[in-house]
Amino acid sequence: MECSHPFSCQCQPIANVNVLGAQLTRIELFFHRAISVLSISQVSVWVKSLNTQHRWVKLDFNACHKNDSNNFTLFIQPDVHCLTTKLLHFDVERFTQVRSELQLKIEFDQSLHISVSQCHILPILCLDTQGFTHFTYQDLTCSFYQPKASFQLHPLIICLHGAGEGGNNQSNILADKMAVTFANQLHQDMLDYPYILAPQCPSFWVDKFPLNGLYYYGERDYTADLLALIQDTLMKYQDIDPKRIYIVGGSMGGYQGLRLFSDTPDLFSAALIACPAKLPAAEKLHHLKDKKIWLVHSELDEVVPIENTLHLLEKVHDEQSTMPMFTLYKKVIVEGKTIDPHCVFLLLYDNQLTSGRNSIFEWLAEQSL
Structure with missing residues (x-):
């Protein structure tokens, strides 16, 4: 009763x-x-x-x-x-x-x-962010995932957010699945239990960019700080495999990922890059030749037109070099609805891209220096 x-x-x-x-x-x-x-x-x-x-x-x-x-x-x-x-x-x-x-x-x-x-x-x-800890590094707000302890070496995945996720509120791990997708059990198993490092800059990774008739301004160039953060992480966690450091970046994070890779091409083993908002300096693009990169873009993207990706492909590929992986979409469909084609990075984070029988994350798991 x-x-x-x-x-x-x-x-x-x-x-x-x-x-x-x-x-x-x-x-x-x-x-x-x-x-x-x-x-x-x-x-x-x-x-x-x-x-x-x-x-x-x-x-x-x-x-x-x-x-x-x-x-x-x-x-x-x-x-x-x-x-x-x-x-x-x-x-x-x-x-x-x-x-x-x-x-x-x-x-x-x-x-x-x-x-x-x-x-x-x-x-x-x-629930999906409970496994992450948070700390500050210079003026970067960082979210960090440490896999269960073992006696083996593990990859490190660097997740670089887009223009809309700057700040100090962990929006970079809440706005989409970029970071949390690598912490779920399926992808932890697939990628050999990687560490995940998701730094959040105060505003934007670039110093200035135009959009819809307005200009937005970032504080500074964060490349040196990001590289120092990665090196400090490698020193602190001795079970990170230095031969398996991966970059994942979308839009403005795609630019920052390419910038890191082109500045220190021998540090990273592979990168997944969606619709890069900007390209590194022309004199550094040749550093990306023969590097393991999977690019994705939508041909209908009006926020970051596909020319950036096509120009990168042209600069890093010739008869003597290996062509980067490239997936081209037209429409971007999520749960049955067509959304802004610039958001093609969401398909990457959801592991929807494939090459032959391998998904993009399975491809990433095979890459090593």
């Missing part, structure tokens, strides 16, 4: 990072007294954030699972395109991702005799 007096509970919002970024996926409810049954019709949860213009929007649930008599999970109707549940908000004026300031409120059917005032809503827990 249910208690007729109100009692308290805890509400734990859970988020995951999907192909389009971090969003709420479920709600964990912990009751201080046993409940025999709970259905989605008996619980209402609203959210508000910058993405909803601070208006309360009711969440749709598609299932309720009873873990035990005190613990239930409400699953939010999945939709990767839904802005309402996202943890980040894109500030168009500043051209950067900021926290969406997501808030929740919850109500229960009167038959449950649960006091809403005593339902404590905990901070949002993003």
Whole structure:
């Protein structure tokens, strides 16, 4: 028999990072007294954030699972395109991702005799980023993943974010799957349990770039600091394999990745580069000849036209050199919807590119100095 007096509970919002970024996926409810049954019709949860213009929007649930008599999970109707549940908000004026300031409120059917005032809503827990630690290096905000200890050497993957993920708020590991994809068990197994280093610069990797009639400015050139950060990481973690240091970069991060590779071509074994926003200096491009690089671009990209990638291919390939891997897309489709073709990097992070029977991550796993 249910208690007729109100009692308290805890509400734990859970988020995951999907192909389009971090969003709420479920709600964990912990009751201080046993409940025999709970259905989605008996619980209402609203959210508000910058993405909803601070208006309360009711969440749709598609299932309720009873873990035990005190613990239930409400699953939010999945939709990767839904802005309402996202943890980040894109500030168009500043051209950067900021926290969406997501808030929740919850109500229960009167038959449950649960006091809403005593339902404590905990901070949002993003499961996919839990394995990362965070530290600062100069003015870089770094997220770092260390694999389980073993007696073997492991690769190091450097993840370089795009123009919209600058700051000091870890938006570079929340805006898309670039870093977290390498921490999931499938890709850890595939890539021999790599370390992951995801530095976040305060604004932009380049000093200046035009977009939509405006100019945006970065603080400085971070190449030297990034190289020092990598060297310090190698010294600190002796089980990193110096023959398997990989770069992954999209858009402006694609430029910074190429810049690192061309400045120190003997340090890195391979790079995955999507729609590079800029190219290194012409006199350094020859350093990329015969290097293991997989490029991806959309021919319809209007933010970073394909000419950058085509020019790079022309400069690094001749009769005496090996042609870099290159995947050309037209449309970019995510979960059945066509999105901005500049976002072709999302397909890279989702391991959707293939060559023969190998996916792009399987190809990466084979590369070594």
